[in-house]
Amino acid sequence: LYKSKYVYVGKFSVESGYQMMKQAIKDLQEKLPHAFFAANDSIAVGALRALNEAGISVPDRVSMVAFNDTSIAKYVSPSLSCVRVDTEEMGRAGLMMLEELYQTKNKVKRSPRKVTIGTSLVFRESSFKKKTD
Structure with a gap:
């Protein structure tokens, strides 16, 4: 589903998210995709504001x-749907790697490592309609 025409790059800030979404609305007009994925919550908050100002309903x-x-x-x-990452586990993994590096410094040549931390998807109002009775 990736299409480079839908990719906007900026800073990791609310203002940047706002400006990127305003640009996307201008560039894409009626061809806006059905969904956007923001690299962080701040960008998404700015993007939500730009969509709201343009009268574009989320979700x-x-x-x-x-x-x-x-x-x-x-x-x-x-409310914003998000991919949640366990930042405490990230910190623990980083500290364990630092401790290991400190204890073996100059004794063993270290190879680069890739550490994967699990994530979970938290569904909120920005990605689905509330059921009404």
Whole structure:
């Protein structure tokens, strides 16, 4: 589903997300994709504001999913669906690697490592419609 015409690159800030989404709305007009994935929650918050100002309904017209699931994600409107990463586990893994490096410094040549930390998807209002009775 990846298409480079839908990729906007900027800073990891609310203002940047706002500006990137305004540009996407201008560039794509009626051809906006059905969903956007933001690299972090701050970008998504800015993008949500730009969509709201343009009268583009989230999630009816465009869904939004972000990465991180910081505390702000559940308090914006609509609440933000996110990929949640276990940052505490990230920190533990980093500390364990530092400790191992310190204990073996100059004794053993270290090869680069790839550490994978699990994530989970948290569904909120920005990616699905609420059921109404």
